[in-house]
Amino acid sequence: VVVAVNSTLLTINAGDYIFYTDWAWTSFVVFSVSQSTMLVVGAIYYMLFTGVPGTATYYATIMTIYTWVAKGAWFALGYPYDFIVTPVWIPSAMLLDLTYWATRRNKHAAIIIGGTLVGLSLPIFNMINLLLVRDPLEMAFKYPRPTLPPYMTPIEPQVGKFYNSPVALGSGAGAVLSVPIAALGAKLN
Secondary structure (H helix, E strand, C coil): CHHHHHHHHHHHHCCCCCCCCCCHHHHHHHHHHHHHHHHHHHHHHHHHHHCCCCHHHHHHHHHHHHHHHHHHHHHHCCCCHHHCCCCCCHHHHHHHHHHHHHCCCCHHHHHHHHHHHHHHHHHHHHHHHHHCCCCHHHHHHHCCCCCCCHHHCCCCCCCCCHHHCHHHHHHHHHHHHHHHHHHHHHHHC
């Protein structure tokens, strides 16, 4: 249970899964790599722990259920339902299970061959998933992310102001000159 819950939380946060429709085509590669990696790592760990082919599919099913619950929560917050994307993990996990079963439970083959199959299949399944989303860029501007409360809003850095101060100049010069001065001091001793 601990493995399932924690790895699910890691996976659904890898690649910013809910809002990968924001900038769909730019984030797709990052999303695919992170989701494929997290699915394989979690499923292999889970599968080798039990030693039972079928465990990866079970693991992907748990993640899918959790993610649909999260999708419902975002929908309740006012986001349109087709803006919140649930990744397609189950078919790729089935390929991983099939590899584990076909190679007579060889863990190295499961990792290499199964991992490759997941890496090749998951982007395809999620590309189909992505094509079904209604105009993701328009939706991203129409429904921006929830704003942070004032006490959590980051303070903008004062770029350029610090560099002109005498304190910055002195500390920078001191940092640069400290190395040759230290070397000279060591040589004199």
